[in-house]
Amino acid sequence: MSLTVEAPPAERTGTSPSRRRRFGFHARMMAPGILLLAVLSLIPLFTVIAMSLSRVRLLGGVSFGFVGGENWARFFTDIDLAVQWLRTLVFFVLTVGLEMLLGVGLALCLWKIMRGRNTLLSLLLLPMFVAPVIVGLLGRFLTDSTFGLYSWLLGLVGYEGDLLGGTYSAFISVVAMDVWQWTPLIALIALAGLTSVPQPLREAAAIDGASGWQALRSVILPSISSVLLVALLIRSMDAIRYFDIIAVTTNGGPADATKVVPIRLYETAFRFFDLGYAAVIGLVMLAVTIAIARAFVGVLERKGLTR
Structure with missing residues (x-):
């Protein structure tokens, strides 16, 4: 007579009861926070989707009039x-692009400095801690055609125009303000990556006779490529939603020269109160942001950096 002993369910599935209980406890503890996050995220999202398919009226209370795909068309x-x-x-x-180039360049300069690096880094990071609205107000003051410092300096070389009054100069000015504020962030992230480059790797490149440019191109930059990719992802998510400085300095002018999509979204929603069409613009901006983030995450996954 043969005796057959059936394995317990936990042994058949390969998971121990303690592991299942541990996972269940963690899940129960996280459930309230996840539910709250879902409520705070999904309800506004579904509301915006409903607004994009409706004509929103505000007189006498908020009401949605279904119009189908009219706003999308x-x-x-x-x-x-x-x-x-x-x-x-x-x-x-x-x-x-400018923030990545200047940030990496500044990080390389700081990396080579042995004395006073912390002091220089502290001074470099100051613009990053200023509120974007304050940066915009400071930019308006410095570019004012009557008493602005930058206007006075440009006047010395023959430029007499209003920096925020010309179509091209206004666009270049708001780009420069954003670059001034956020280049230090890229420099900080790149410097953190540079400090982690192995010393033996650099010594091996020097022994092989590699020049400074060759070592930078073939050794240093590939070693910090993942760090630079994360920095690029962080700045890309913020740059696509850029609003503060333009709203304070030019408000999209002159002649719509600096009117980017976030400014158009704000005007559509809160100036013309066309909330249905504003919801469409907002949803497309959300989709573009998610697509950019997913592209960067895909690159990180191919590099094996998401595990």
Whole structure:
């Protein structure tokens, strides 16, 4: 007679009861926070989606009148909004590109400095701690055509125009303000990556006769590429929603020269009270932001940095 002993359910599934109980306890503890986060996130999202399919009326109380895809059809035929998306793309490329180049350059300079690095880094980080609204007000003061310091300096080389009054100069000015404020963040992240580059790796490159440029291109930058990618992701998420400085300095002018999509969204919602169409613009901005973030996360996954 053969005796068959059946394994307990926990042994058949490969998980111990203690592990299941531990996971269940953690899940129960996290459940209230997850539910609260879901309520705070999903209810506004569904409300905005409903607004995008409606004509929102505010007189006599908020009411939604269903219009189907009318707002979405308007979005895809709005030529002015298409120009503003293109302007936002140009602004995004200029600000993020300049901040990455200048930030990495400053980080390399600080990396080579042995004495006084902490003092210089503290001074470099000061713009990052200033509120964007204050940066905008400071920019307006410095670029004022009558008493602004920058206008006076440009006047010495023959430029007599109003920096915030010209179409091209206003756009360049708001780009410069954003670059001035957020380049230190890129420099800080890049410097943290540079300090983690292994010393033997640099010594091996020097022994092989690599020049400074060759070592930078073939050893240092590849070693901090993942750090730079994270810095690029952080700045990209913020640059696509850029609003504060433009709203304070030019408010989208002159002649819509600095009107990016967030400024158009604000005007549509709170100046013209076209909340249905504003919801469409906001949802598209959300989708673009998620797409950019997902692209960066995909690159990080291919590099094996998300595990």
